Amino acid sequence: MWGAALGFFCFVAAQVTSHEIKVKCDEYDDFPPANNKLAPSLVADFKLEKVTVAGEVMLNISWAINIDASNKYLDGTRIVMMQQDYHCEYDPPFASAHLNNLSQIWFHYLRSTGCGNISVQVANLPLPPVVEGTFAYKVSNIEISCSKQTTVKPTSPRVTTVMVTTELTTPALGVKPIIITIFTGGVAALIILTLCYIIYKRCRSNTGTLLYYKKTPLVPVPVLVIYPAVNSSFQQAVVAFAEFLHWHGGCRVAIDIWQQEKIAQQGPMRWLAEQAKSADWVLIVSPQVETPGHCLPDPTLPEASIPAAAHDLYPLILNMVACHAKSASELAKFWVVQLGEQQDKSSCMLPLELRVCQSFCLMKDLTKLCKHLHALKQNDKKILNLLCRRGVSYSEKNTLKLRETVEKLRGHQVNVSREVQPLNSVVSRT
Structure with missing residues (x-):
């Protein structure tokens, strides 16, 4: 009786713990592994979210993996962010894990990041063979603001006494040149602002590429x-x-x-x-x-x-x-x-x-x-x-x-x- 109960509890514990697959991501400087025939399925879903941890802005990278027959070929997941590669490995590997009654598993990776337009790519490893019209990576972008809050310290009020003396005077001879100079400067500023607006409208779609072109995928x-x-x-x-x-x-x-x-x-x-x-x-x-x-x-x-x-x-x-x-x-x-x-x-x-x-x-x-x-x-x-x-x-x-x-x-x-x-x-x- 006690032996049967002990065996039942061990079976339940094994089923529960088998679903707990941990992921560890490290920087990777080599070419991603590829397989000409056997490769896992593509990443099922992919999300980016900005979070704040201990006052520091970080990026939460989340991806989902389908549970299917190709999991036995899954060796890891590659993340490309800001020209840096990260190799994520699973413990235990999918080939030895028992994932019955599950259709999908989500994983998360938290990474500090800068500001601006951040582009992230995710793909399962080994990569599938290169085929025209297909892309092994899922790509997502997120905009992180670069603004910083500034605190202005209050200053004590100061009272200033101004003495005004009124007297009759004749107009100065240099008033007309000053007016002409101000008018000319205003026209020049208006022309410069107009040109900047035209350039902004023309390059609006590519401004992010001009500043962060290293992070934006190009059309092959x-x-x-x-x-x-x-x-x-x-x-x-x-x-x-x-x-x-x-x-x-x-x-x-x-x-x-x-x-x-x-x-x-x-x-x-x-x-x-x-x-x-x-x-x-x-x-x-x-x-x-x-x-x-x-x-x-x-x-x-x-x-x-x-x-x-x-x-x-x-x-x-x-x-x-x-x-x-x-x-x-x-x-x-x-x-x-x-x-x-x-x-x-x-x-x-x-x-x-x-x-x-x-x-x-x-x-x-x-x-x-x-x-x-x-x-x-x-x-x-x-x-x-x-x-x-x-x-x-x-x-x-x-x-x-x-x-x-x-x-x-x-x-x-x-x-x-x-x-x-x-x-x-x-x-x-x-």
């Missing part, structure tokens, strides 16, 4: 990335470049390694034609060193299989550039991105078709490249648009992975070129 720019099938080391550097553009460069990137299934259905030629037509810019990534048989694989980096489509897409894009060579407007959307030190366009390392394209070099021209990707069109370059247009910004830690892969690739290519040089000299002498 469609970009197509094509690269030659050199080796796995070069491919990893290209993927790191595409991930940087997608997560920190404000771009919607199309690359073969992320759309292999679609390429298999349409074929390389049709897929390339559609993506080049819909993209604003086509970035052709070029290696810095080209040796017989290409570069040897880098033993310090893990090997990765190069998609079969990469062998077909690079010759197709060279042919497409050659077909647009006679039209400067059509050729302007094709850019060359070199991974490594800047080289002369006349160098034999760069194909003839690409020597007429605008060229950028990583990492030296990374900021210049991001600005050009979001540059206004020629017919929109007015003074007010230049004052009110959006910008793109990223921190040094966001470029860490890309910088490491490019530097490793550059060092590896330099070593390969030095090893091949004696062989070339022997062949030339023979």
Whole structure:
């Protein structure tokens, strides 16, 4: 009898405590984990609320997670606020928690913040694969006032005696110039106020972006990335470049390694034609060193299989550039991105078709490249648009992975070129 009662109470206690999942959020400086196949469902709901704790204004971030079969793949939740990433982990993990008879759970994270227009993004981890027309993050904004209360101390009243002497005088000779000066200043002030009002009305929708553009998500720019099938080391550097553009460069990137299934259905030629037509810019990534048989694989980096489509897409894009060579407007959307030190366009390392394209070099021209990707069109370059247009910004830690892969690739290519040089000299002498 007592054993049955004890077992019943233990069962009830386990059911109650299993629903208590705690969340802990810490700063996170690396790229968010992604999964190409298995990923949890998106965040169900998301709210922002300003609260005051011990006289300090703080932001209460609340999000809801649906209880479904995909919870076993849920590793955590990512919060992006004011150019800072936070990684939230659950204890116990959702995969081991018993969440029967529940459809949704809310979690909260309290964080101190500044004032102005605050933008926050939330997404479950690992992130789902990149698909056109979908966005893994839920975005919300909140306006926090920057005004401060000031206290004025009362002062003791003071009595001032003023003696007025009235006498008949003639008008001064300088009264008319003073009146003219006041009238001219008033007209000038009125003109300045009118211009300020016009600028305010023109830039009203973008004022928050001008002051807090680092916190406002940009409209992604469609970009197509094509690269030659050199080796796995070069491919990893290209993927790191595409991930940087997608997560920190404000771009919607199309690359073969992320759309292999679609390429298999349409074929390389049709897929390339559609993506080049819909993209604003086509970035052709070029290696810095080209040796017989290409570069040897880098033993310090893990090997990765190069998609079969990469062998077909690079010759197709060279042919497409050659077909647009006679039209400067059509050729302007094709850019060359070199991974490594800047080289002369006349160098034999760069194909003839690409020597007429605008060229950028990583990492030296990374900021210049991001600005050009979001540059206004020629017919929109007015003074007010230049004052009110959006910008793109990223921190040094966001470029860490890309910088490491490019530097490793550059060092590896330099070593390969030095090893091949004696062989070339022997062949030339023979």
